[in-house]
Amino acid sequence: MTSTQPSASSPAPAPAPAPAPERSVLMDLMAFTPSATLGRELLALIANVALIGLLVLVIQPEPLVTAVMLGVVGLFMGVRLVVGFRTQGYARDLTGGR
Structure with a gap:
């Protein structure tokens, strides 16, 4: 007779991670x-x-303000990209993995 309950000696399988919300x-x-x-x-x-x-084209700020704005956005997006490679598996996309 087979039971569907896991025995006390065998660990229960780990639940699958929940998919990220769209x-x-x-x-x-x-x-x-x-x-x-x-x-x-x-x-x-x-x-x-x-x-x-x-x-920048619309408000035409000083060059220093422009550089700071682009630097802040560039740094933020760069960090997001690195975090995505570590957590979302972007490297699989580059190698053709699914």
Whole structure:
């Protein structure tokens, strides 16, 4: 007779991790956490830098202010990209793994 209950000597299998909730591209642009895929993260990086560029064209701040704005956004997006490689598995996307 087979039982479906695990015996006391064998550990129960670990539950599968919950999938990340889907979020829109707009939320990928504004979120503090990395996107689900490398492509969406790169899209967010390019879009954020383009938005800062547009803001610079419209308000025409001093060059130092422009450099600080681009530096802050670039640093933030770079950290998001590194965190995404560590937690979201972006390296699998580069090697063709699924």
